[in-house]
Amino acid sequence: MVEKRTLRIALAGNPNSGKTSVFNAMTGARQKVGNWPGVTVEKKVGLLTRRGYAIEITDLPGTYSLTAFSVEERVARSFIVDEQPDVVVHVVDSGNLARNLYLTIQLMELGVDLVLDLNMWDEFEASGAKLDLEKIHRMIGAPVVPTVASRGEGIDELLDAAIDLVEDREEHHRHVPISYGAHVNDVLRDLTDLLDSKGMSRSGAPTRWMAIKLLERDPEVIRPVLESDAPEASAVRDAIDRATRHIENATGSDAEKIISEGRYGYIEGALREALTEQTTDRMEVSRRIDEILTNRYLGYPVFVVLMWILFQLTFRVGAYPMTWIEVFVTWVATTLSGMLPESLISSLLIDGVVGGVGSVIVFLPNILILFLGVAFLEDSGYMARGAFLMDRLMHGIGLHGKSFIPMLMGFGCTVPAIMATRTLESSRDRLLTALLVPMMSCSARLPVYLLIAGTFFAEHAGTVVFALYAGGVGVALAVGRIFSATLFRSSPAPFVMELPPYRLPTPRGLLVHMWERSKIYLQKMGGIILIASVLLWFMGAFPRLPETTLEYETEVARLQSVGTPEAIERARVMENELEAKQIEASYIGRAGKLVTPVVRPLGFTWEMGVSLVTGFVAKEVIVSTLGVLYQVGEEEEGTSLQQALRSPSSGVTPLSAFAFLVFVLLYTPCIAAVVALKREVGARWMWFSIFYQTGLAWLLSFGVYRVGTLFGLG
């Protein structure tokens, strides 16, 4: 009985090389999606068994290179160096060998056991090109396997090649050092010898690689040498300085450039021997499509139409299943309340748990549709074109062209919008976008605007609502500029983006992508949202007021038994009063009263203060809370609430109402969005988002209220 051995494979490759398809074809649905520790870069791990091996496949972030300049490259590199996977499978776009093999060379220099996966082999053959696999195999020193991952072809052979490599590594593993020209070669040899003699190699990486990185002045490799006090380090420092000077004097160039040129030179030489150029240009069709899609005049109209369709599909079409879910949840709640005797437990079950589950799955239709759409845009290649069109506008606030989609989705719902920031490649862009998305006024804020604007600015309600939406965008522009000039200044990532050829997405690929995102939502966020909802329900329902309740209920019962219209009306008023007393006494009501002194300078009443706290559950709850607190009943929010707000006894003036709208627009996102933020950018930035937004909301509301008061509008 042979023990089941484990085999760890890392998947490396350029973005757009079809790495994700390879990963999905290998692992199917058995994937774990999470983040790399400490950074907001997605980590995917898949498990499978083959030939008696338990294989664990780690999908590294898509990178073009292995420098330490971007988080993605650092993550990929440190996984290879520190975790030492048994085999690295490098997924290569066969139609774009020169640029893809650049990463291969860096993997070779890292001394890993490498398998080269020539993906999209069907397109390559269809283009009429020929590649001598044997020659490539010899030059790279690694097994070469052609695959068509989108159809699952060649995946078994790829896994077999990886296993073969582990079982008899002698046969395959041959390190072929790249020549960088006489000067650099000499310097590298000396530096390598020095490192070897001083015993300063980094575990898991060959000393020649380390010497190359030192010459390139790679921050991660050189820092320990620069900071160390040891005599060996100072010898290495001197050697690096000497070498750098020598190279500059001898070649008139610098090591970094010569090394890059050397790698491309090696690839060019290898391809000259092994590759017969393709007869058709694979970009030809894409160029013609682009004559319309990125056309000077048609580009934007087409983009706007596509985005409009995506938005409508997500939020209009998505509204139908959302209604079904709401109907279903209400049905479950009423059925349960009919079956269970009225008690605290049943209230917890019905209002807390059922309501909480409802608040989790109600977002699911939006998320499914949005990510199906996003997967289509990405897999087809249009996403890069959209970014190309939008970059000039988005760059103004320090964002990437691709930030446009999350920002747009923010007008529908902040939760899927924050999740959509995953489409951005650099973690800096992802973070900044996620921080700005909540400024886009989501659809849950609209009922609040309609109520308040309709009550106090009936003549100009449309203008006020529009001003709020525009104001959110304006604030996002300003905040984006400020953040990218301060917090995110140190990231000058250029907009070097590849425009891949257009491809027809496969249904399988689209569904896998869609499901991946939705699974993250259900598994990683659903639970927290559920717990938070139950907690907030608890805070709204407790502590109970048994005596007052009893008193009121007896009186209501008495009035109802009288049965005259006046008595019935009086009973209804008393029920509302009880409800208001209950929420006022609850923990959430107390919290609301606690914040009232803070929002008093903005002209808010304590009812408004409480509603802002309950609005953390979901923004539209503000309306029903105001309804309860102004004692018009939760059901009749319409005109009677407007009348109650308008009456002088409410303490709300048009000016304080407007300040309130500004506050609602900007203050902390709802609990579900906060959970999404924590999931995507981490707890630290989640807190940052909560505090800066609430602070900003306070400041701007204060400004509006005080300036308005000065002009006598109060």
Next chain:
Amino acid sequence: MIQETLPLAALQPGEAGVVKDVLGAGPFRRRLLDMGFIKGTPVKVIKLAPLMSPIEYCVGGVHVTLRRKEAMHIVVERRAACVPIDQHPRKHLRHRRGPGTAKRRRWWRRGPSE
């Protein structure tokens, strides 16, 4: 034929050149090098985005976008395009002046370096 060196951003759509040098330093230059902007590589301007930036280039057979400001850091030598623009196989593309030429400069464009 006179060969002059100029920043990549100065090439017009349809024009081609060969990379001579990449200026700048640090992560920025590194990324350009990694993406294949290497001395001796042929590069061709495909098109400008409707707002003049970014610009789509074909470098070593791959289509890549750069912002105008970033394309200023790449020094190229002008070469005749594989297909001269006035002999383009598709007639309607001949003689088309690319956007972003001096005559088309608009008031919202900031400086000559933009």
